[in-house]
Amino acid sequence: MAALLVGLVGLFAWSANRRWHLMTLGPNDLKWDKIADRLRATYRFAFAQERMRRYWLAGVAHNFIFLGFVVLLLRSLILFGRGFDADSSLFFFHSGTWLGDIYALLKDIFVVLVILGALVFVYYRVVAKLPRMTLKIEGVIILGIILSMMIGDIVYDGAWLNIKAREAGTAVAFHGWEPVGSTAALVMQGMGDGALKFFAHAGFWIHVALVLIFLNILPYSKHFHIITAVPNVFLAKQEPVGRLAPIDDIEGRVEREETLGIKKIDQFSWKNVLDFYTCTECGRCSDHCPATNTGKKLSPKHFTVDLRNFLYQHDDALRTNKNGTNGDGENADASEAEHQKDLVDGVIDPEVLWACTSCRACEQECPVFITYVDKIVDMRRYLVQERGEFPNELQTAFRSIETSMNPWGFSPDERANWADGLDIPLISEKQDVEYLFWVGCAPSYDDRAKKTTRATAELMLQAGVDFAILGPEECCTGDPARRAGNEFLFQMLAEQNCETLNGYSVKKIITTCPHCFNTLLNEYGDFGGKFEVIHHTDLLAQLVRDGKLKPTKSVDKSVTYHDSCYLGRYNEIYDAPRDVLRAIPGIKLSEPAETRDRGMCCGAGGAQMFKEDEPGDARVNDVRTDQLLQTGANAITSACPFCMRMLTDGLGNKERTDVEQLDIAELLLESVGSNDQDNIPTN
Ligand code: SF4
Numbered sequence: 001m002a003a004l005l006v007g008l009v010g011l012f013a014w015s016a017n018r019r020w021h022l023m024t025l026g027p028n029d030l031k032w033d034k035i036a037d038r039l040r041a042t043y044r045f046a047f048a049q050e051r052m053r054r055y056w057l058a059g060v061a062h063n064f065i066f067l068g069f070v071v072l073l074l075r076s077l078i079l080f081g082r083g084f085d086a087d088s089s090l091f092f093f094h095s096g097t098w099l100g101d102i103y104a105l106l107k108d109i110f111v112v113l114v115i116l117g118a119l120v121f122v123y124y125r126v127v128a129k130l131p132r133m134t135l136k137i138e139g140v141i142i143l144g145i146i147l148s149m150m151i152g153d154i155v156y157d158g159a160w161l162n163i164k165a166r167e168a169g170t171a172v173a174f175h176g177w178e179p180v181g182s183t184a185a186l187v188m189q190g191m192g193d194g195a196l197k198f199f200a201h202a203g204f205w206i207h208v209a210l211v212l213i214f215l216n217i218l219p220y221s222k223h224f225h226i227i228t229a230v231p232n233v234f235l236a237k238q239e240p241v242g243r244l245a246p247i248d249d250i251e252g253r254v255e256r257e258e259t260l261g262i263k264k265i266d267q268f269s270w271k272n273v274l275d276f277y278t279c280t281e282c283g284r285c286s287d288h289c290p291a292t293n294t295g296k297k298l299s300p301k302h303f304t305v306d307l308r309n310f311l312y313q314h315d316d317a318l319r320t321n322k323n324g325t326n327g328d329g330e331n332a333d334a335s336e337a338e339h340q341k342d343l344v345d346g347v348i349d350p351e352v353l354w355a356c357t358s359c360r361a362c363e364q365e366c367p368v369f370i371t372y373v374d375k376i377v378d379m380r381r382y383l384v385q386e387r388g389e390f391p392n393e394l395q396t397a398f399r400s401i402e403t404s405m406n407p408w409g410f411s412p413d414e415r416a417n418w419a420d421g422l423d424i425p426l427i428s429e430k431q432d433v434e435y436l437f438w439v440g441c442a443p444s445y446d447d448r449a450k451k452t453t454r455a456t457a458e459l460m461l462q463a464g465v466d467f468a469i470l471g472p473e474e475c476c477t478g479d480p481a482r483r484a485g486n487e488f489l490f491q492m493l494a495e496q497n498c499e500t501l502n503g504y505s506v507k508k509i510i511t512t513c514p515h516c517f518n519t520l521l522n523e524y525g526d527f528g529g530k531f532e533v534i535h536h537t538d539l540l541a542q543l544v545r546d547g548k549l550k551p552t553k554s555v556d557k558s559v560t561y562h563d564s565c566y567l568g569r570y571n572e573i574y575d576a577p578r579d580v581l582r583a584i585p586g587i588k589l590s591e592p593a594e595t596r597d598r599g600m601c602c603g604a605g606g607a608q609m610f611k612e613d614e615p616g617d618a619r620v621n622d623v624r625t626d627q628l629l630q631t632g633a634n635a636i637t638s639a640c641p642f643c644m645r646m647l648t649d650g651l652g653n654k655e656r657t658d659v660e661q662l663d664i665a666e667l668l669l670e671s672v673g674s675n676d677q678d679n680i681p682t683n
C-alpha cells in the first residue's frame with residue numbers, strides 16, 4: 001500500500017504540476033473578488049448542478065456519480081488505511097458507532113447510485129450513441145473503471161463481513177446500516193475461507209488500485225473536469241456576462257509592438273486554459289450553437305477541444321520554454337517553432353471565428369461555465385488589428401464608422417431626421433431632462449427600425465416622459481466594431497461617447513437597441529461612463545403598470561415573440577416585452593419551442609449584421625424564422641432593430657407576406673392609439 005500510494009500519488013503530483021505549469025504560461029486573470037457570490041455559484045452550479053436539470057436523466061445520473069465520488073472519497077481513505085491496518089476505520093467510522101453506521105449506510109446507498117449513474121452513461125455512449133458526445137473508447141474505459149471500483153467495493157464488503165463473522169463465531173445477517181454489504185455477505189456465506197479471503201483481497205485491491213489509476217488518468221483525459229470543474233465554476237466571471245474585457249493601454253501596446261489579441265497558444269490566460277482543461281466534451285454548447293446548427297465550420301466544442309489538443313501536444317516545448325519564448329510569443333528564435341505557430345489557420349480556421357454571432361447560447365448551456373465569446377473576439381482582435389484580415393464587407397462598416405460615426409455611412413447631420421414632426425428636444429438645447437433617449441444607428445437611419453424609434457418616442461411623449469436626444473452628437477456605440485475585433489475603433493468611440501454623455505451629466509439612458517443597451521450598461525463603465533440604462537421594453541412595461549399608458553384598443557393578432565440574445569441571455573430581460581404584449585387586449589401570444597434563454601439567435605450579433613453568413617447549409621435568420629413560423633402566429637414580434645432586420649429578411653426569403661414583423665412598441669402604440677405611423681421620413 002505504501003509503494004502504491006507513494007508511486008501513484010507521486011505520479012499524479014508530477015502530472016498535476018505539469019498541467020499547472022502549462023496553465024500559468026499566459027497572463028494571470030484569476031479573480032478572487034465577490035467570494036460570497038462565487039461560493040453561492042459554486043454551490044448552485046458545481047454541487048447542485050443546476051444547469052444539468054434540463055437534461056433530467058443525464059442530470060440525475062451525473063448527480064449520482066458526482067455526489068457518490070464526494071461520499072466515496074472517505075471510503076477510499078478508509079481503505080487506504082486498511083492497507084496498513086486491516087481494522088482501520090479512520091478513527092471515527094467504526095461499525096457500531098453512530099458516525100460509522102451513518103457513513104456505512106450513506107456509502108452503500110451511493111455505491112448503488114453510482115452504479116446506476118454509470119449505467120445510464122454506458123447506455124448513452126454504447127446504445128443511444130448521442131451525437132453531441134465525443135464517443136471515444138476513453139469514455140467507456142472510464143465508466144468501466146467506475147463500475148469495477150463499485151463492484152470491487154461490494155465484493156470486498158461481502159467477503160470481509162463473512163470473515164469477521166467467522167472469526168467471531170457468528171452468522172452473517174442482513175444489516176440495515178449496511179444494506180448492500182450485508183446482502184453481498186449473505187450471497188457469499190456459502191463460500192469457503194480461502195475463497196472469501198481471495199474475494200476480500202481482490203475487491204480491496206481492485207478498489208484502491210483503480211482509485212489511484214483513475215487519479216492518474218484524469219490530467220490526460222476529458223475527465224480532468226472531475227478536478228477542475230469546481231474551481232472553474234468558482235472562478236467564473238462575476239461581472240456582467242455582456243462585458244468584454246478591454247485591451248488595456250492599447251496605444252502603448254501598439255507603440256511597443258505587442259500583440260493585440262490572441263495569436264499564440266501561450267497567450268491564453270490562466271482562466272482560458274482552465275476552461276480548456278474543464279471541457280467534458282458533452283457537446284451541449286454545439287447542440288445549441290446557431291452556427292453549428294446551420295452547417296458552418298464553427299462548433300464551440302471542437303473549438304475548445306482543438307485548442308486543448310494543441311496545448312497538450314506541445315506541452316513539453318511550451319513548459320520548458322524551448323527556443324526561448326518570452327511568453328508573449330514574440331521571440332524571433334521561437335517564431336518558427338511549431339508550438340509558437342499562429343493559431344488562426346494553424347489550428348483554428350478563420351471561418352470558425354467569423355461564423356460566431358456572439359449569441360452566448362453555448363455559454364448559457366455549458367454546465368461548467370466555459371466561455372467562448374471572449375476567446376473568439378480575442379482571436380478576431382489579432383486577425384483584424386495585426387493581420388488586417390477580415391471579411392470584405394466589414395471593411396465598409398469600419399470605414400463608415402470612422403468617417404460618419406455609423407456603419408452605413410449616412411451623414412451625422414441626418415441622424416435626427418427620424419424625429420421630424422415630433423417635438424423632441426436635443427440635449428444641447430434642453431439639458432435638465434430626466435432621460436437621454438439613446439437612439440442608436442439602425443434606429444436612426446434604417447427605414448424599418450425608424451418606425452420603432454418613432455413609436456417609442458411617441459409613447460414616451462404620451463406618457464409624459466421627460467427626455468431629449470443627442471442628435472448629430474450621437475455616435476455608434478462601437479458594439480459591431482468591438483465584436484468584430486476592431487478594439488481600437490471601439491475604444492475611440494467609447495471614449496468619445498462617454499465624454500459627450502458625461503459632458504451633459506447624463507444619468508439615465510433609454511434605448512431601443514439591445515446592442516447599444518449592453519454596451520452602454522456593461523462596457524462603458526471601463527471608459528468613464530456610469531449611467532442607469534433602461535431598455536424601451538422595460539420602460540414601456542413600467543409605464544403600462546403605472547397607468548401612464550393605457551392599451552385599450554383591441555389588437556386582434558396572434559403573435560410570437562423572438563428573444564434578442566443581447567436582451568435575454570446577455571441581460572436577462574425576458575419578461576418585460578411579454579408583459580407589454582399581455583397587457584394589449586386582443587393579442588394572443590404563443591411561444592416558439594426555442595424560447596427565452598434557449599431562444600435561437602437571429603444571426604445578426606457579433607457584427608454578422610454587416611457581413612454575409614459564413615458558408616453553410618442554411619442562413620441563421622432563415623432557420624430562426626422557420627422556428628417562429630412554426631407557432632402559426634400571424635405576427636412575429638421582437639425588441640431589437642437587428643433582429644427585426646434579420647427576421648424581416650427571413651420572412652421575405654420565404655415570401656411570407658401574410659406574416660408581419662413588429663416591434664413591441666409598435667403594437668403597444670397601436671393599442672394606445674396614434675395616427676403617426678405613416679408619417680416616417682426616409683433618407
Ligand atoms: S456565441 Fe453563439 S454562435 Fe458563437 S460559438 Fe457560442 S453558440 Fe455559437
Ligand code: SF4
Nearest residue numbers: 279280282283285366
Ligand atoms: S464547452 Fe461546456 S457544453 Fe461544450 S462540450 Fe465542453 S463542457 Fe460541454
